[in-house]
Amino acid sequence: MSSPTVSGDFTVVFKTPLSSTQSKLLDMLEDATEQLMLYKDFDASFHVCERGLESLAHEEEEDVRGELKAGFCIVGIQALAELNRWPGVLSWVRQHYGHQEDIPAKILQMCILLYAKVGEPAAVKEATQVWLRNPSNRGLQGFRTVAELYLLHVLLPLELTDQARELVVGDLGCATFTEEQQQTARDIIEQEEREKKARDVTRDCSLRPENASTQGSLLHKVEALLRLTCRRLTSASGFFPFHKLILAALILYMLLLRLDPVLPSSFVWISKLHQLLRQMWNIMTAPYYRARKD
Template sequence: SPDSANRINTKCLCCKKSARYAPLSSTQSKLLDMLEDATEQLMLYKDFDSSFHVCERGLESLAHAEEEDVRGELKAGFCIVGIQALAELNQWPGVLAWVCQHYEHEEDIPAKILQMCILLYAKVGEPAAVKEATQVWLRNPSNRGLQGFRTVAELYLLHVLLPLELTDQARELVVGELGRATFTEEQQQTALDIIEEEEREKKQQQKLSSFLIHVTCALTVHWNLLHTGSLLHKVEALLRLTCRRLTSASGFFPFHKLILAALILYMLLLRLDPALPSSFVWISKLHQLLRQMWNVMVAPYYRARKD
């Protein structure tokens, strides 16, 4: 959930509005009371579901209200409290869609609300969710004169583009037309230094990952060879024992069936694919073993009959 430092102090907000817009209409007083109630439910009673539903009712009432003097501030207040309630309810995936539901266009979202959305999605590790909306908002010329424009650009750079490893877009943001109009030269240089440091760290991580993959593959191959070699010795010992047991009965035993069974057993145990080059070594060893069995069991009998 967002830090408590980001939470709006609605009571103070209500006092300021009461002083600025006095006397308040009945509709305005009702909406201010609802906003205060939503904040108390959120911060004092930790009843996040009730707080969100109060915000929903307040925004629905605002949509039908005719007074325009405090409508923007009240709408922003309900949205800020509602965002925090959704975050506390672990319903953060729907925050941006909920905000866009109450603002017709993404570029119309107030700067402070967009800042909260960026920080929220960055905190949960999903900066890509807010990338497109922030990009649209920054490209809108009418937003460049807003007080929070630079803050939105900074958060977009640090918490969206860099975590997504979009260093080219980050550099374009800093040195492009938008960056020149938003940041001072010192701020631009600081941002470029941060981008270069991020690129260096990325290259080091890639080298480390490549090294670890290479070592892991080498260890895996070595282990497989050891395991396969041990299994091969066991299979050879089993076949040699069978050979000795069947030597006396070689004239009556269907030897071709034995050879076929040994071949199938050998390939099943070792899970060999005869089409793979890596299988040639083991097939060659099997061939040698079968030739040895032939020489011991069948060759003497075959030569005797031939003579």
């Protein structure tokens, strides 16, 4: 399996002069970026990010710490993806942010794209759902992008069209998307539902030959059993009324097949039963010499 890569903006811009400690941390971030982008030493890049995140514990300025932390996490995510260690990305991010609803929007966007790329959107579903439901995140700049990625790369690939529609037309969607965006999202959801129905029909058709073969085998066995029963009971027709004989054959047929006359698949069985009952009628009502020949 090739290493999954994700792109992200890990440029960190500060509006105020940096202290010596902050400059050192920024140098570490640049070193991690060079190891990742220039030298392709993904393991070294990740370990630099780890050391940088540990050093951030002593940083007091909240804004500086937040920017540097996001930068180290973005580079670290890319390094883990290149190392094919993507299953541990989300847990690693949670480890440094504590609560999943506190993950920055741009980092959560990267996680969604990464897990979608490797075909595991379910791994990030719960974390994204919790993040979107947190009222403090609704005013963030990247909130709408997270909601869009969640819809397109998590809910729809998982065929959760009901949840996708609720996301779009619910209170969250009305507060997040414009009317035009909502309509576009509804069109996408409806298209996905049509494609899902088409896939279901294709899957049923692919299974039909095997089912038809099984039904045909069972039909031959039941037909043979009924013919044998017919021959045995023909000799005793003088002792059993004919209508009871027909009723017994019908009950036997229904019990063996548990036939539901409403189902389209039952038409073949009902037709075959009708033919057999007509044969039994001809045998029972025909002259003796014809019954013996049959």
